Amino acid sequence: MSLAVQRVTPQPVPPHARQHMVRMRDGVLLATDVYAADTGEPAPTVLARLPYDKNSRYVFFDRIAKRFTARGYAVVVQDVRGKFRSQGRTLGWTGEVDDGYDTLEWITRQPWSDGVVGMFGDSYYGFTQWSAVSSQHPALRAIVPRVTCTSNAPGIATYDSGSGPQPPWLEGTTYQAQVWTDNDIHEFDVDLTGRPVIAAYQEAFDAIGKRSAGFDLIVGGIPLAPYNGPHPYDARPVPVLHCVGWFDNLGIAHMRDYTELAGRSGWAAVQYLVADTIDHENYFLEDAPATSAADRPATDHLADDTALERMLDSCTGPAIEFFDVFLKGVAHPDSLPRVRWKLGHESWHTAATWPPPEATAAELYLADPAAAAATVPGGTLAPRPAVPTETAEWRYDPDDLVPSAAADTFLQLRDHVDERRTLDRDDVLVFTAPAAEHPLDLAGPVQAVLHVESTAPTFDVFVRLLDLAPDGTARLIVRGCAQADAPGELRIALGHTGYRVRPGHRLALMIAGSDFPNHLPNSGSLESPWLTTSPKASRQTLWTGAARPSRLSLTVLPGNAEGGGAR
Structure with missing residues (x-):
C-alpha cells in the first residue's frame, strides 16, 4: 500500500485583497496580495513574504491585515519563489535576498505607498525579513521577526549550542520534505521507525512523484549559503523587535541573534526584545495544555476562531506599536521598553537589558x-x-x-x-x-x-x-x-x-x-x-x-x- 499524501493547494484570495504578479529581476513572477490602508492615502507598508500560501487560514493574513490597515498601514503579503501561486524553482533559503529587494522596490513605486516599509512575521517569514536586511534596500526601516532566526537554512545547526555538531533534526527534515518539494504542501505521516530512515522519505517522494532538493541537501550534509549579500549582522542596521518564545524550538538561535546584535556597534541602539511564554505556533504557557472544553475559555487557536482572535491581538499588538514609532514616527523610540519579558507562572516585566541587570x-x-x-x-x-x-x-x-x-x-x-x-x-x-x-x-x-x-x-x-x-x-x-x-x-x-x-x-x-x-x-x-x-x-x-x-x-x-x- 502506498503512503497516503494530502496535497494542500492555494486558497482563494480574500475579497478585500488585490493580487498582483510582481516581476523579479530574472523575470520570475511572484504572487503578491495588497491590502489598502483604511486612510485611502499613501501609507507606510507592512510586508510579509512566506511559503505557506498567503491566503491560508494557517497564516491568517486576512485577519492580520485588518489589524494593520485599521491603523493606517498598507499590507503586502507574498508567496515566495516556487511556492503556491508564485513561479520559480522550489528551494527554500535561496533567492530571498534579491526577491526581497525587488519586492521592496516594487512597493515604493506604487501610488498607495509612501516609500516606507516594515516587515513582519513568524518563522520562515522571519527569515525573509533578515534576507531583506541583507539586501540593504533603503525603504526597509524596521522589522519584527517572530520565533525565527538568521541561521535555519539546510545544513546549518538551527539551535547550535556552540559545542560543535548537532544531532540531525528530524522535524526539520520532514518539514523540508512536506513544504519544499513543489509549489504545494504535501501532508503525510512518515514512519521513522524503519531502517534505513531515509526509506520512509523515499516512499513519500515516490507517492508525490518528485523529490525535495532541500531534503537532499540535509541528508547529504551539504550546507546552503542563504545570503548572497552580507550576513544580516554585517548589513546596514535597521530597528528590530525580536519576538521570542521561551518554548519555541528555534528559541536558542533567535536569542543568539538578539544577543549578538545587542552587542554590536550600530545595531545595539536599535534592538528591542519581547519574550513571551509561547511555543513556535503561539500557544501560551498559561493555557497549556490548550483545550476548547466547555468549562474554560477556548485556547486552541488552530481549531477555534475565538482563541485565534485573542492570539492575533497578542502577536500583532507589539508590532503595531513598534511600527508606529519607526515607520510613522508618532512617538520617540525611548517610549518603547528595550526589553519586555514574561516570567512564566507570574507576569510581564520590563528591563533595560537582557538578562535583567539584577539577574x-x-x-x-x-x-x-x-x-x-x-x-x-x-x-x-x-x-x-x-x-x-x-x-x-x-x-x-x-x-x-x-x-x-x-x-x-x-x-x-x-x-x-x-x-x-x-x-x-x-x-x-x-x-x-x-x-x-x-x-x-x-x-x-x-x-x-x-x-x-x-x-x-x-x-x-x-x-x-x-x-x-x-x-x-x-x-x-x-x-x-x-x-x-x-x-x-x-x-x-x-x-x-x-x-x-x-x-x-x-x-x-x-x-x-x-x-x-x-x-x-x-x-x-x-x-x-x-x-x-x-x-x-x-x-x-x-x-x-x-x-x-x-x-x-x-x-x-x-x-x-x-x-x-x-x-
Whole structure:
C-alpha cells in the first residue's frame, strides 16, 4: 500500500485583497496580495513574504491585515519563489535576498505607498525579513521577526549550542520534505521507525512523484549559503523587535541573534526584545495544555476562531506599536521598553537589558550519580561539587529510543506533556534539586556543562530541564543537545527562559542518548545515520566531582538562589 499524501493547494484570495504578479529581476513572477490602508492615502507598508500560501487560514493574513490597515498601514503579503501561486524553482533559503529587494522596490513605486516599509512575521517569514536586511534596500526601516532566526537554512545547526555538531533534526527534515518539494504542501505521516530512515522519505517522494532538493541537501550534509549579500549582522542596521518564545524550538538561535546584535556597534541602539511564554505556533504557557472544553475559555487557536482572535491581538499588538514609532514616527523610540519579558507562572516585566541587570549567575552541581539512573528523585543538584570523582552510566539503545518531550515541538505547549514516565526510564539520568521553599525565578540563559565519554565513536547527548511538581508531574522548561566524537567536556546551551519555579516544585535535569522522533537516532558508528540498517548500541559515562564538575548553570533573580539550592 502506498503512503497516503494530502496535497494542500492555494486558497482563494480574500475579497478585500488585490493580487498582483510582481516581476523579479530574472523575470520570475511572484504572487503578491495588497491590502489598502483604511486612510485611502499613501501609507507606510507592512510586508510579509512566506511559503505557506498567503491566503491560508494557517497564516491568517486576512485577519492580520485588518489589524494593520485599521491603523493606517498598507499590507503586502507574498508567496515566495516556487511556492503556491508564485513561479520559480522550489528551494527554500535561496533567492530571498534579491526577491526581497525587488519586492521592496516594487512597493515604493506604487501610488498607495509612501516609500516606507516594515516587515513582519513568524518563522520562515522571519527569515525573509533578515534576507531583506541583507539586501540593504533603503525603504526597509524596521522589522519584527517572530520565533525565527538568521541561521535555519539546510545544513546549518538551527539551535547550535556552540559545542560543535548537532544531532540531525528530524522535524526539520520532514518539514523540508512536506513544504519544499513543489509549489504545494504535501501532508503525510512518515514512519521513522524503519531502517534505513531515509526509506520512509523515499516512499513519500515516490507517492508525490518528485523529490525535495532541500531534503537532499540535509541528508547529504551539504550546507546552503542563504545570503548572497552580507550576513544580516554585517548589513546596514535597521530597528528590530525580536519576538521570542521561551518554548519555541528555534528559541536558542533567535536569542543568539538578539544577543549578538545587542552587542554590536550600530545595531545595539536599535534592538528591542519581547519574550513571551509561547511555543513556535503561539500557544501560551498559561493555557497549556490548550483545550476548547466547555468549562474554560477556548485556547486552541488552530481549531477555534475565538482563541485565534485573542492570539492575533497578542502577536500583532507589539508590532503595531513598534511600527508606529519607526515607520510613522508618532512617538520617540525611548517610549518603547528595550526589553519586555514574561516570567512564566507570574507576569510581564520590563528591563533595560537582557538578562535583567539584577539577574545573577548560579550553579547547581550534579551529585550522587549512583542514584541518577534510578527513579525520581535520582541524583541531586547540589550547591557545590562533591570532592571525590564519581560516575554514572546510561545506555543508548537504538531499538528502545527515549521519547521526545513532544511528538511535535512546534506545538510544545498545545499538549504540554507530562514527562514523569520518561524520567523513570532506566536509560536516562535524572538529577533533582530540593523543593523550592520560595519562588525561584529563572531569567536568562541556562547551560549544562557535562563531562562525558562513550563506548561509541560518535554519540548524542540530550538534556532537558523540567519543572517537577509536588504531584509528580514533570513538564519542560528548556532543552538542548550536542553530538560528540570524543570524550571530554560538553557545553550544551539550553536556551534562555523567564520561568518561575513555584514553592513546592523542584528542578529536574534529565540526560539521555536519544530524542525520538524529534531527532535522528545516532548510528553508534561511523556509518551515516540516514543509511544505516543496523545502528549500534553504546554506553555513556558521566563524570562528576571537583575535578570534573558537571553542572547546571542558571541565571536567577535576586533572593532566589537559596530557594532553589543554587549559589
